[in-house]
Amino acid sequence: MTGPVSALQWLRSLIFVVQGSVAMVLWGIVLLPGALVSRRVARFACRSYAYYAMWTARWMVGIRTEIRGTPPTDEVLVAAKHQSFLDIMMIFAVLPQAKFIMKRELLWTPAIGQYAWRIGCVPVDRGKRGQAIRKMVADVEKGRAYPGQLVIYPQGTRVAPHARVPYKVGTAVLFRELGQDCVPVATNVGLFWPRSGILKRPGLGVVEFLPRIPADTPPETFLARVETEIERATDRLLTEAEHAQDR
Template sequence: MTILRSLLFNLLFFAFTAAAALACLPLVPLLDRAGRLAILAWWAERVLGLLRLTVGIRLRVTGAEHLPVAGPALIAAKHQSAFDTIVWFVLLPRPAYVLKRELLWIPLYGWYARAAGMIGVDRGAGPAAMRHLMRAGAAALAEGRQIVIFPEGTRTAPGTRRPYQPGIAALYARSGLPVIPVATDSGLSWGRRAFRKRAGTITVAVLPPIPPGLARAEMLARLETAIESETDRLLASAPPSA
């Protein structure tokens, strides 16, 4: 049954995404940034609805009071699943994801990501990538956007972790903003590159902001401790997989 429900979701997801992208494409040049983000939020809400109806995956958000309702912000989130690249279009008013540059080359998806002002970074470009992140990040924050960055730089399977990359520390120091840590257990229901989606509740745990002005090492240590300890708690309290 899980495989059949997963197959149904995947078929509907790709069909709906392609149809919606093609139908809305003529509107993109006519809309401002806010209008383009509204299209992505509309799409994301319906994808989450498909997950509920076909697979039985629901979303639970804790600590939502820590999320901004407007204005610039830094969100540093655990990344276990493709789910994490969808959900912030629903949770934030004007999100700007930091993502690998190659995603901007994908037909339709990449066009929308560029048009909506996502920040593509060439992870192999070294110092040039950091300079681009600082410029693009400053521009996004000046527009009142909320930057979503995955500090490990890629998806990690539940129970694993990677070193935190310097991008979040540089954005934190340059912007003078607090950074909001976020933990999740999304990989339990929607695994990394996994066809099978498992019924359950994905928790997005928004944690208290880390205040601005800390030294780089202290901020990174506090950020990693907050995200990883809460992620471990979520995984330990999750019901066994069916």
């Protein structure tokens, strides 16, 4: 899986990254006036760009995408493994009303911040853990006027394939406070679209929606359960992809 990469794949990756960045800027500028007055337009802009990025990834750098399991359509907490920008786009493309827990600094990113605000994302300050969690819960409660699927990354950041990073308690706090089912999500996309860098590798990137964890699950066992289920499924997807590459 980590074998030599041709100069052509590097060139394709560079072209893909450049055109994707240019397309994002153009998308954001053209649709921003409509997005500022209509949440539906904002969501359309984000979803259509996600589909565009996945389409170009397929024929430009050889990354195919696949959704497994059943994406939820009701109000739930989605606890997702996060490996790169690709899993964000894949999740957003298939959830009808996705909104993300995000770093507050992103609100000040041109265009991205405005779109995130319009689709109902919940910004969270990074600082003292307890203060951040309380603010997160309060912001989520305020956001209930916009029903949908609240997506949180339990590890708090992008994590490279096979790396072990602790799951943060904020996910368990949200689960307890919201009183909603939780849908865990596993992925292997970091093998093909890494969390940083230009190089993209061909292969099948999968996002898998796992069976629900019921809202009445004891809070004291929830975090361990969600970590076990996500990590087990992610390891399975990684092994499957690596075996496919070795054939």
